[in-house]
């Protein structure tokens with residue numbers, strides 16, 4: 302095995318951690334590898350909220366281009382940042398075993414304000430999904446934009462007069478940040494594929510596809526495929542107030558999905574179960590159910606707001 306597999310990664314601490322997981326798997330199988338850092342547009346512009354940039358795949362585009370231009374052989378992404386339709390010529394090669402899936406609120410001093418009905422809390426997030434879900438539960442709160450990588454966001458939270466900010470538990474854990482002042486938002490259904498890492502490669506690259514197939518984690522691949530089918534059927538975008546979570550227990554797939562209007566005032570949810578061999582379409586079916594219940598109108602509203 303003389304060929305060196307070039308693994309492309311963004312330069313953030315989180316991206317590097319994820320790329321190292323893929324690297325470790327390949328090395329364990331006896332492959333020779335090299336990590337190639339690539340700058341991404343999502344890392345550069347810290348001011349404009351993601352929904353204003355409006356570009357699908359902002360975090361993944363530069364790596365995908367490097368892949369198509371043959372500068373790298375494998376791109377490693379957070380699967381939740383990957384558009385549901387992969388760029389032409391690029392194929393999913395492996396999904397790693399899922400890490401923590403939930404979102405956390407990192408607060409300043411104590412979280413008692415969440416129990417005070419009249420209090421107008423200032424909560425920071427640039428995720429349209431988190432904003433919508435938060436406003437649905439706490440309509441009186443104010444949401445502030447907060448962009449950048451996890452470290453940048455934590456520092457900004459410390460500097461600003463905000464009560465708290467929302468983070469993916471996986472993102473914090475992977476860069477070894479465990480804030481004592483945080484609570485898990487068990488009521489907040491996560492983004493489709495949150496906590497999962499994907500390796501993609503060129504679709505004709507049988508050498509890399511085979512190398513990656515060996516560490517694909519089938520249950521995570523199935524769960525995230527279902528969650529992403531739900532997202533794709535409803536909307537197809539990656540910065541929408543759509544949440545989904547599937548998990549497998551005793552050969553049964555359990556699925557939950559939600560669609561929220563941008564201000565949290567309208568809300569649709571569904572859940573279903575299926576045997577592992579009959580589960581392929583449950584994300585699609587769940588999305589069709591929500592569209593039929595009136596979700597189509599909310600989807601149109603979200604599209605028009607962009």
Ligand SMILES: NCc1[nH]cc(CCC(=O)O)c1CC(=O)O
Nearest residue numbers: 379382468469471472495496497
């Ligand atoms: N959108 C940015 C992003 N993409 C992946 C993660 C963390 C890892 C994950 O959620 O899978 C994060 C940070 C966050 O949402 O707080």
